[in-house]
Amino acid sequence: MADESSIQNNRLQSQLIGKWWMPAIALSLGGLYLAMQFSSPEGAGRESFFNVAHPWSVYVFMASLVSLLVYGLVRHATLWRLGKDTPESVFANLPHRLKNVFRLGVAQDKVRRDRYAAVMHWSISSSIIVLTLVTAQVAIEDDTPLNFLHGPYYLFFSFYGDLFGLIGLIGVGMAMWRRYFVDFSRIRWDERPEDHLIIVGLGLVLLSGFFVEAFRIEVTELTQYPDWAKWSFVSYVLANFFEIFAMNDNQILWSHSAMWWTHIVLAFSWLALIVFTRLDHLFFAPINAFLLRTDSPGRLSTIPNIEEQEIFGVGYIQDFSWKQLFELDACVRCGRCTDVCPANIAGQPLSPMHLIQDLKGHLASVGPSIQKIGNEGGDTRSVSPISMVGEVIHDETLWACRTCGACVQECPVMIEHVPTIVDMRRFLVMDEARLPQTAQAALQNIEMRGHPWSGTALERTTWMDGLGDVPIFDGTQDYLYWVGCSGSLVERNLPITKAVFRLLKEAGSSFGVLGQEETCNGDPARRLGNEYLYQILAEQLIGTFKEKNVQKVITNCPHCFNTFKNEYPQFDGHFEVFHHTEFLNSQLQSGALKVQHELPETVTYHDSCYLGRINGVYDAPRQILDFVPGANVQEMQRNMSKGLCCGAGGGNMWQEEVGERRVNHVRSEEAIATGASKVISNCPFCIQMFEDGVPAMHPEEVGRIEPFDVAEILELAVFGNQDNLEEITEV
Amino acid sequence: MHFVVCAKQIPDPETPPSAFKIDESTNTVVPAQGFQPVLSQYDGIAAEAALQIKEALGDEAKITVLSVGAESAQAAIKQVLAMGADEGVLLQDDAFEGGDSHTTAKVLAAAISNLGDVDAIFCGRQAADWDVGQVGLLVAEELGWPAAILAKGVEISDGSMKTTRVMADGFETVSQALPAVVTVSNEFGEPRYPKLQQIMQAAKKTVTTMTHDQLGLDPSEVGSSGARLKLEKLYIPQSDSQVEIIDGETPEEQATNLIAKLVADKVL
Numbered sequence: 001m002a003d004e005s006s007i008q009n010n011r012l013q014s015q016l017i018g019k020w021w022m023p024a025i026a027l028s029l030g031g032l033y034l035a036m037q038f039s040s041p042e043g044a045g046r047e048s049f050f051n052v053a054h055p056w057s058v059y060v061f062m063a064s065l066v067s068l069l070v071y072g073l074v075r076h077a078t079l080w081r082l083g084k085d086t087p088e089s090v091f092a093n094l095p096h097r098l099k100n101v102f103r104l105g106v107a108q109d110k111v112r113r114d115r116y117a118a119v120m121h122w123s124i125s126s127s128i129i130v131l132t133l134v135t136a137q138v139a140i141e142d143d144t145p146l147n148f149l150h151g152p153y154y155l156f157f158s159f160y161g162d163l164f165g166l167i168g169l170i171g172v173g174m175a176m177w178r179r180y181f182v183d184f185s186r187i188r189w190d191e192r193p194e195d196h197l198i199i200v201g202l203g204l205v206l207l208s209g210f211f212v213e214a215f216r217i218e219v220t221e222l223t224q225y226p227d228w229a230k231w232s233f234v235s236y237v238l239a240n241f242f243e244i245f246a247m248n249d250n251q252i253l254w255s256h257s258a259m260w261w262t263h264i265v266l267a268f269s270w271l272a273l274i275v276f277t278r279l280d281h282l283f284f285a286p287i288n289a290f291l292l293r294t295d296s297p298g299r300l301s302t303i304p305n306i307e308e309q310e311i312f313g314v315g316y317i318q319d320f321s322w323k324q325l326f327e328l329d330a331c332v333r334c335g336r337c338t339d340v341c342p343a344n345i346a347g348q349p350l351s352p353m354h355l356i357q358d359l360k361g362h363l364a365s366v367g368p369s370i371q372k373i374g375n376e377g378g379d380t381r382s383v384s385p386i387s388m389v390g391e392v393i394h395d396e397t398l399w400a401c402r403t404c405g406a407c408v409q410e411c412p413v414m415i416e417h418v419p420t421i422v423d424m425r426r427f428l429v430m431d432e433a434r435l436p437q438t439a440q441a442a443l444q445n446i447e448m449r450g451h452p453w454s455g456t457a458l459e460r461t462t463w464m465d466g467l468g469d470v471p472i473f474d475g476t477q478d479y480l481y482w483v484g485c486s487g488s489l490v491e492r493n494l495p496i497t498k499a500v501f502r503l504l505k506e507a508g509s510s511f512g513v514l515g516q517e518e519t520c521n522g523d524p525a526r527r528l529g530n531e532y533l534y535q536i537l538a539e540q541l542i543g544t545f546k547e548k549n550v551q552k553v554i555t556n557c558p559h560c561f562n563t564f565k566n567e568y569p570q571f572d573g574h575f576e577v578f579h580h581t582e583f584l585n586s587q588l589q590s591g592a593l594k595v596q597h598e599l600p601e602t603v604t605y606h607d608s609c610y611l612g613r614i615n616g617v618y619d620a621p622r623q624i625l626d627f628v629p630g631a632n633v634q635e636m637q638r639n640m641s642k643g644l645c646c647g648a649g650g651g652n653m654w655q656e657e658v659g660e661r662r663v664n665h666v667r668s669e670e671a672i673a674t675g676a677s678k679v680i681s682n683c684p685f686c687i688q689m690f691e692d693g694v695p696a697m698h699p700e701e702v703g704r705i706e707p708f709d710v711a712e713i714l715e716l717a718v719f720g721n722q723d724n725l726e727e728i729t730e731v
Numbered sequence: 732m733h734f735v736v737c738a739k740q741i742p743d744p745e746t747p748p749s750a751f752k753i754d755e756s757t758n759t760v761v762p763a764q765g766f767q768p769v770l771s772q773y774d775g776i777a778a779e780a781a782l783q784i785k786e787a788l789g790d791e792a793k794i795t796v797l798s799v800g801a802e803s804a805q806a807a808i809k810q811v812l813a814m815g816a817d818e819g820v821l822l823q824d825d826a827f828e829g830g831d832s833h834t835t836a837k838v839l840a841a842a843i844s845n846l847g848d849v850d851a852i853f854c855g856r857q858a859a860d861w862d863v864g865q866v867g868l869l870v871a872e873e874l875g876w877p878a879a880i881l882a883k884g885v886e887i888s889d890g891s892m893k894t895t896r897v898m899a900d901g902f903e904t905v906s907q908a909l910p911a912v913v914t915v916s917n918e919f920g921e922p923r924y925p926k927l928q929q930i931m932q933a934a935k936k937t938v939t940t941m942t943h944d945q946l947g948l949d950p951s952e953v954g955s956s957g958a959r960l961k962l963e964k965l966y967i968p969q970s971d972s973q974v975e976i977i978d979g980e981t982p983e984e985q986a987t988n989l990i991a992k993l994v995a996d997k998v999l
Contacts, residue, residue, distance in 0.1 A: 440921075
């Protein structure tokens with residue numbers, strides 16, 4: 001059985017985090033109710049600009065701030081406009097985009113993936129929003145004929161103003177705790193002076209606000225209307241505290257006035273930081289949520305009419321889309337992406353955060369000249385004195401990416417790093433032909449032999465040996481069982497292919513295989529940056545599928561699965577695609593497959609990136625393991641959407657790793673740490689990476705964790721041990 | 732400057748053993764199904780050497796690719812064109828079939844004479860199918876040019892070619908006057924990965940085809956009629972292995988028994 005409690009716990013916690021702010025709302029509503037019940041509140045109210053000379057000056061500040069914001073926006077927008085059009089219109093699928101703005105921008109779904117930050121950030125952001133509304137109401141009360149700040153509403157207004165001021169201070173306190181008092185490295189990977197300014201500044205704005213209110217209360221309410229004063233509960237306490245100093249009214253009024261001006265100057269200065277610092281995410285994050293792609297994160301963009309292009313990838317900043325340039329400005333340097341990046345975890349030369357920041361810096365430094373030269377009709381590609389790909393972003397940084405999507409998953413401002421990285425790889429491969437020898441060998445092998453496994457001694461039909469009659473797909477069967485290059489040409493994966501075959505047969509499914517006619521579907525070529533080769537292969541295979549009347553496909557490999565499911569529709573290849581774990585799970589659920597043998601073992605489950613994080617299939621494989629009697633699933637620390645890549649993604653299966661450690665060693669260590677006897681995955685690459693990583697991390701053969709595919713485990717549970725299997729095969 | 736790269740298309744050396752078949756009645760290799768023929772790897776390296784010299788000369792050189800072979804060899808020529816060669820000529824004629832190194836060299840030499848102004852010829856150290864390694868030298872012989880074989884480095888300047896050759900016990904640097912022939916070894920380095928722009932340009936180029944008539948060759952001198960080497964028998968050797976576990980309580984005893992066994996089998 002799967003480790004229900006830990007998964008449930010995970011899900012429950014994220015749900016709770018989703019609703020943690022409910023107490024704040026409940027408290028406010030409670031306040032409203034009590035205010036309505038208050039016995040004699042009719043006279044309650046206050047003078048809007050009490051004790052303030054020249055209150056109109058606020059509007060001067062306001063006007064300056066708005067001009068600054070507009071200036072900042074124009075300055076940014078000029079740079080974004082250097083970019084090209086986005087592949088799909090940013091207004092396509094509007095309801096989905098608006099939902100994203102609410103879910104990812106307002107409700108901050110991604111921020112919530114770090115629980116501490118969730119509370120901290122929501123405290124600060126809700127406080128800023130509520131206090132802005134509070135200020136706006138004062139302005140409306142004062143400058144329009146509307147008068148509503150009196151009576152019960154005034155008391156309620158005083159209450160929630162203080163409540164959210166306090167919540168804001170709690171948020172600031174939490175932020176300071178992380179930044180100054182505990183060892184929390186990721187926010188310091190790219191720390192800048194502005195970061196202190198933002199956090200200390202906000203604290204001072206909130207504090208000074210309370211001081212202003214406290215001084216006012218001390219003069220106007222504390223003795224006269226103590227029942228009103230109590231509603232401003234924070235300032236009430238503060239005002240009582242000020243009584244210790246026994247200032248006379250004049251002194252208090254002077255302090256009030258001084259504090260009021262301090263508060264105003266601080267508040268507007270702080271807001272001005274939006275223009276100059278990462279505080280701009282206040283606007284950019286929700287906008288980027290709107291701009292976020294609405295299709296699968298497993299889909300890379302196509303290059304239309306590739307044969308007519310002159311430049312294929314992105315080697316110059318102006319060749320990115322304007323959305324990709326916009327994203328650079330949205331980055332808040334929180335480090336979440338780098339924190340989960342498998343390459344970074346293994347000490348390899350890639351930090352998604354620094355990549356984005358380096359591109360942002362490059363845009364800021366060369367953007368204005370590019371714009372100028374462009375306006376004059378000059379060659380914008382010769383503007384930059386240094387090459388973006390190679391010098392700003394090093395080749396090895398781009399090659400270290402696994403395209404695992406962990407960075408994209410975590411980014412609280414919805415930056416999509418992977419397409420940006422692959423765009424630059426496209427430049428390296430197709431425009432510059434500059435790529436690691438091993439990646440080149442894999443690509444050439446695909447070109448020459450239709451598979452990336454240079455040097456294999458196997459044929460595409462070798463796995464069929466000893467299986468008796470293997471049906472070849474001819475259009476009459478329901479499903480095409482797609483074995484894939486790794487499932488047929490890599491020795492280790494043959495037992496997996498055989499297991500899936502036996503299980504499909506046992507379930508009585510109507511299926512066939514392509515055998516010798518299978519060829520690479522192009523995924524490795526696309527991920528390595530050779531879009532041209534990918535398109536040739538994809539069009540070829542889609543043609544074959546259509547010719548053979550393929551409708552439904554079952555794949556061994558999550559990479560093939562993702563390509564067929566998410567990327568072939570770009571080339572008019574529409575098929576219903578299942579990963580073998582999804583299909584086998586459905587066969588177990590329907591009773592077509594029956595589990596008869598016990599497997600009394602503790603196992604751990606590794607989510608492959610392309611089945612799990614990118615395609616959201618977390619449950620089917622775990623449900624299969626649930627069916628296996630006796631199997632006890634011990635989850636790894638990083639699991640499901642937070643799972644760590646095996647190290648092979650993004651064409652890294654065929655590359656030498658550069659850096660301190662290998663990613664598969666890190667992940668193998670994590671699997672070993674569970675104490676399980678088997679590490680179970682669903683991807684031929686993951687299995688190979690574990691086969692290589694486990695012995696390196698556990699040289700002692702005795703008690704070594706064994707890499708298994710879900711299908712291999714299910715095969716054992718359905719047919720029993722290997723001896724039984726051979727008998728079945730003979731029959 | 733005008734360089735010639737000689738390129739041969741061969742059966743894929745990575746064809747799995749299980750798919751490699753021979754027709755013993757005709758002494759020929761049966762093309763393996765699903766495995767396309769490829770450019771011999773050493774010829775790719777020879778092309779790389781020529782391209783590097785062309786670049787060193789500031790692109791003041793033309794590279795022509797020559798191949799003796801069937802229609803399918805166009806693919807091998809295009810591959811070298813994609814790497815950066817300028818023109819391709821396929822020497823395709825039924826009369827050229829069934830030849831040996833000598834007749835192949837004769838055809839290539841005729842084509843090179845036909846081109847006229849060639850300064851240097853780059854060949855792979857050997858073709859990766861038969862591994863004979865003679866064509867380069869025989870072309871030089873036909874043309875009466877000097878040749879250096881197994882080069883790991885080639886430079887051209889002031890009308891001479893300087894090559895660093897791989898020897899059994901080290902390296903040797905030799906100089907020869909142009910025109911000259913060099914065969915390039917794998918120690919030279921890997922061939923380049925073509926840029927997509929070049930692949931597309933190469934795809935648009937037409938490869939000229941030439942026959943014995945155009946080269947002024949007598950059909951009796953080339954192909955199987957001109958071949959001096961006759962293939963007697965082509966077969967896949969049968970290998971057989973037997974394993975015997977040597978008994979013994981201790982490693983010393985096992986070693987003694989092993990030696991006794993080896994002596995008895997006359998291995999020692």
